[in-house]
Amino acid sequence: MPELPLLLEILLKIGMVVSPLLLAVAYATYAERKVIGYIQVRIGPNRVGPRGWLQPIADAVKLLTKEIILPRQANRYLFLLAPVLALVPALAVWAVIPFSDGWVIADINAALLYVLALSSLGVYGIILAGWASNSKYALLGAMRSAAQMVSYEIAMGFALVGVLMAAGSLHLGQIVSAQQGGIWHWYWLPLLPLFVVYFIAGVAETNRAPFDVPEGESEIVAGFHVEYSGMAFALFFLAEYANMILIAALTALLFLGGWLSPFEGLLPEAAFALPVIGWLLGPGIHWLLLKTAFFLFVFFWLRATFPRYRYDQLMRLGWKVLIPVTLVWIVVIGLAIGFNLGPWFS
Amino acid sequence: MLEQYLPILIFLGVALVVGVLPLVLGGVLGPQRPDAAKSAPYECGFEAFEDARMRFDVRFYLVAIVFIVFDLEIAFLFPWAVALGDLGWFGLASMGVFLAVLVVGFIYEWRRGALEWA
Numbered sequence: 001m002p003e004l005p006l007l008l009e010i011l012l013k014i015g016m017v018v019s020p021l022l023l024a025v026a027y028a029t030y031a032e033r034k035v036i037g038y039i040q041v042r043i044g045p046n047r048v049g050p051r052g053w054l055q056p057i058a059d060a061v062k063l064l065t066k067e068i069i070l071p072r073q074a075n076r077y078l079f080l081l082a083p084v085l086a087l088v089p090a091l092a093v094w095a096v097i098p099f100s101d102g103w104v105i106a107d108i109n110a111a112l113l114y115v116l117a118l119s120s121l122g123v124y125g126i127i128l129a130g131w132a133s134n135s136k137y138a139l140l141g142a143m144r145s146a147a148q149m150v151s152y153e154i155a156m157g158f159a160l161v162g163v164l165m166a167a168g169s170l171h172l173g174q175i176v177s178a179q180q181g182g183i184w185h186w187y188w189l190p191l192l193p194l195f196v197v198y199f200i201a202g203v204a205e206t207n208r209a210p211f212d213v214p215e216g217e218s219e220i221v222a223g224f225h226v227e228y229s230g231m232a233f234a235l236f237f238l239a240e241y242a243n244m245i246l247i248a249a250l251t252a253l254l255f256l257g258g259w260l261s262p263f264e265g266l267l268p269e270a271a272f273a274l275p276v277i278g279w280l281l282g283p284g285i286h287w288l289l290l291k292t293a294f295f296l297f298v299f300f301w302l303r304a305t306f307p308r309y310r311y312d313q314l315m316r317l318g319w320k321v322l323i324p325v326t327l328v329w330i331v332v333i334g335l336a337i338g339f340n341l342g343p344w345f346s
Numbered sequence: 347m348l349e350q351y352l353p354i355l356i357f358l359g360v361a362l363v364v365g366v367l368p369l370v371l372g373g374v375l376g377p378q379r380p381d382a383a384k385s386a387p388y389e390c391g392f393e394a395f396e397d398a399r400m401r402f403d404v405r406f407y408l409v410a411i412v413f414i415v416f417d418l419e420i421a422f423l424f425p426w427a428v429a430l431g432d433l434g435w436f437g438l439a440s441m442g443v444f445l446a447v448l449v450v451g452f453i454y455e456w457r458r459g460a461l462e463w464a
Contacts, residue, residue, distance in 0.1 A: 010353045014360050067376045072385040084365035091361035095354045106353040134398045135387035147406050150413040157420035164427035226388050231372025312463035319461045334438050
């Protein structure tokens with residue numbers, strides 16, 4: 001049995017990850033509404049607090065004081081279990097995400113395997129919600145969602161295999177340090193097709209537009225969570241946004257060098273020795289946050305720009321485009337490693 | 347070795363609390379006034395007819411089966427990719443054979459129309 005101080009330390013670290021994460025989720029909803037608003041030449045939420053800053057808090061309070069409706073024909077316990085089952089893996093994945101060199105709660109070797117395992121558990125929450133609701137729209141949404149998520153998980157898994165081949169490690173910290181040496185050494189360049197596939201599959205895995213057919217407001221009204229209200233609905237919302245931030249952070253870690261600085265190798269050594277500017281230019285958590293914020297912005301941008309895919313188009317993209325692309329690129333990487341090609345695989 | 351996984355276990359516990367607490371709070375703070383119309387399953391304002399657990403398209407089942415094959419393939423590729431540096435050309439060639447067999451299966455599925463939705 002580990003002693004008490006160790007447990008307290010772990011709990012403190014978890015708090016330092018979970019509370020900013022929940023805050024980030026709340027303000028991601030605000031940022032999304034603002035970004036989409038400005039893209040559509042509106043100003044977005046601006047009533048609650050200065051420039052609408054308090055909007056997410058007002059939303060949370062409202063959802064908290066609303067009735068959680070239990071549909072008559074629903075399986076009550078499964079119905080309430082489903083949102084919890086969606087949220088728990090979305091949060092627990094963050095245990096292995098490093099924020100800077102060594103800044104990680106659980107420094108395990110099989111980090112990427114853990115990420116893949118937990119993020120594929122999210123589909124249980126959704127399919128259980130659709131089943132337990134005992135409503136036609138919910139069941140249709142859950143079926144669509146499950147088929148979509150498993151299809152894109154394959155493309156995502158193959159993209160990860162490419163990263164593993166290049167880095168030779170499942171440890172997220174080692175994957176980042178394998179990309180050291182400046183912006184041209186980050187994996188976005190040698191693994192460009194996998195980078196694109198990974199992000200597209202990530203958007204599809206989180207059921208975000210343009211892959212939001214499981215929700216499809218105009219066809220199946222809200223899909224798997226049509227019967228949910230109040231806090232039970234809020235939990236699905238939380239899980240979706242936590243997963244979105246996770247995909248953005250993982251894309252930054254795996255393909256854009258995580259916390260490494262883009263100026264590495266470009267500026268003279270003296271620039272990094274300057275007091276404050278040197279720290280800003282050097283590697284650190286701020287670069288990871290910046291890259292994550294960029295990918296989050298792309299999520300919002302996609303939603304504001306593209307119409308929803310039709311279901312057969314969506315399945316065709318997953319199976320007939322993304323999977324063949326990743327398979328070909330895995331062979332290319334294999335040959336590149338065999339021939340010790342370039343600065344990346346030598 | 348295993349103690350590295352202790353934080354993950356605790357994290358799962360914290361996540362469970364973060365998941366259950368809002369539900370409890372919502373149940374306490376929100377009203378509970380069910381009525382017949384409110385707790386009926388949503389169906390565009392109609393009374394719901396027949397059971398919601400209806401028959402669904404067999405293609406969903408097909409996708410699930412194909413998924414298992416490919417997911418297993420990924421599970422094989424993961425350890426291979428990590429150890430690739432030590433395996434060299436022999437490792438590459440053997441995985442090439444394995445992948446080739448699977449690609450033949452993939453082409454077969456494609457031709458048989460298992461991936462069609464229209």
